[in-house]
Amino acid sequence: MAFVILLSGIAQGYLTPLLPAVGLSLHISTVGQNNIYLLSQVAFAVMTPLLSRLGDLYGHRRLLRVSIAMVAGGSLLIAVRPSTVTLAVGVVLQGAVVGFFPLLVGILRSRAPERNRSGISLLVGVLLLSIGVGGLVAGALSERHAEAGLWTAVPVAVLAVVAGIVLPPSDAPRGGRFHYGAAVLLTAGLVALVLVLAQGSAWGWRAPRTLALAVAAVVLLAIWVTVERRSANPLVSVRMLSNPRLAVVSCFTFCASFGTIGFLGANALFLGASRSATGYGMDLGPQAIATISLAMVTAGFAGSALTPRLTRRLGDRAVLASAGGLVALGFLGMILFHGTLTQYVVCALVVGLATGLFESITRTLSAEAVAEQETALAVGLNELALSLGAAIGAAVIGAFFAAHVKAGSTHIAESGYLWGWGACAVIALAGTALALRYRSPRETNPAHGQHLAQSGELT
Incomplete structure (x- = not known):
């Protein structure tokens, strides 16, 4: 594997x-x-x-x-x-x-x-x-x-x-049949949605084709939900989408990925920006930027490796909320402490650590929220929430950059980064509030916790 x-x-x-x-x-x-x-x-x-x-x-x-x-x-x-x-x-x-x-x-x-x-x-x-x-x-x-x-x-x-x-x-x-009509509707709706998110800032958010695609995405996905509700063999069970634990985890994934993955492009831009030309930045080249990125994913590896031990000691909800809190802390730190490379890298490593925590715990909880025969689809929905969160996060940060360009130049003003980091922190805090609403099956059903302990999942 x-x-x-x-x-x-x-x-x-x-x-x-x-x-x-x-x-x-x-x-x-x-x-x-x-x-x-x-x-x-x-x-x-x-x-x-x-x-x-x-x-x-x-x-x-x-x-x-x-x-x-x-x-x-x-x-x-x-x-x-x-x-x-x-x-x-x-x-x-x-x-x-x-x-x-x-x-x-x-x-x-x-x-x-x-x-x-x-x-x-x-x-x-x-x-x-x-x-x-x-x-x-x-x-x-x-x-x-x-x-x-x-x-x-x-x-x-x-x-x-x-x-x-x-x-x-x-x-x-296994069992059931593949619903081709629902697949076509979902595919068309997602393509329209991703195009809007990816190209909206370039086309203009109020441009006719942007608005037309946005309307098409909403209509197609709404029709898809209606079709799925009436189908004996749905592509994606709407009942699964109403599962409160899966809903909380997927929404949290969206909020966490908004910043942790959505800001990666902005991270490279800030590290590579010339301080003499822009008044901010670290003047780093591609190799140095790649090295810092590797340090961030190494911190993510550590966070992922720690997740099972932390969930045993603190519980699922505490780890989920801690991951969101660390994301917010990292971006708030960037707002306050980005004057030197050391300060900025420390904040970036906090975000990297949180990335490993949230990607591990959300995938685990998504799998455990449903019956075994629906495992792949539940984890797939979480992956989709991650992708959409990253895409929307990148689009929002890009919109802040476009709105904060220095007059008479093509350089992004420092305020553009401050607004972008602020948005990532706010969305992460919203995700943390959602995480606090999560209820583990061990809390609501003690017998479930006993079963997990016997199977070894808690040891």
Whole structure:
């Protein structure tokens, strides 16, 4: 499982930093590079619920193997024959990485329930570390030849294919049918929503096409909910969406990812900003920025590794709320202490630590909130909340940047960062308030806690 997640992290972390250099080498315009990135975001949003549901219906291992094959094929295509077309097709195929975590958790919960919590924390840690390492390795390979870094994911893809072959199947019960009409409605609605979030600041939030897409997204998703309620074989059970524990965890995930993932682009901009030209920033180059990013994901690995032990001692709700509080603390620290590199990095490491905590605890609680046969879909919904939170967070921060450009220049004013960090802190505090409303099944049903203790999940 760790080898499969390693491919997920590498695939998510290696390509985006290479796009400027690869785009220049292949004569892909800035708009074209942005469109390739946009395609990957659309693929993430669309494939998350589809792969999760198909896994619950037809077997987690079967769909995991399909997903690994798609990511491996996309990575090889990009490396062997890089062009605008192959990059576009490749990133869409690589979008299948969003199925890895839900499908792996489905296998883990079925075959080794006593290792559910410790296993998820380990997989989250590997994911975070591999995202950081992927960017560093790709950058090093591309120093002399921009396109060399495109091979970063290929050796890892081979290991993941082998791992997918030897993994056991899950024993989760299967049944039902795939609702194609609901899949079309959900796909169209999510594509419209992601396009609005990704392109709204560039098109203008009041532009006709932005408003038209926003209306289309709302209408399509509303129709999808209606269809799902009436279906005997829903794509995504609306009953699952009304599960109070799953609802709290998913909303918390949205709030936490709004800042922790949504601000990553802004983090690189601030670290690379020239203090002499802007009055702020750290004047760092790409390698130094990548090193700080790696330090942040290393802190995330530590947070993920600590999560099972903390939940045993403090309880699920306390750890969930602590993760949100740490996110808010990190961004409030950036507002108050960003004058020196040391101060800023300490605040960034707090955010990194919180990222590991929240990604581990939310995936664990999502899996445990539903019946075993719905595990992959529940974790998939949490992944979708994470993706949407990150996309909306990035869009909001981008809007603050656009509204705070220094007169007569293209530089973002320091106030733009202050407003962005402030928004991340406020949303994180909202998530913390939600976390305090979480009720563990051990609190509401003592027998459930006894069952978990006997199975080993609490030890």
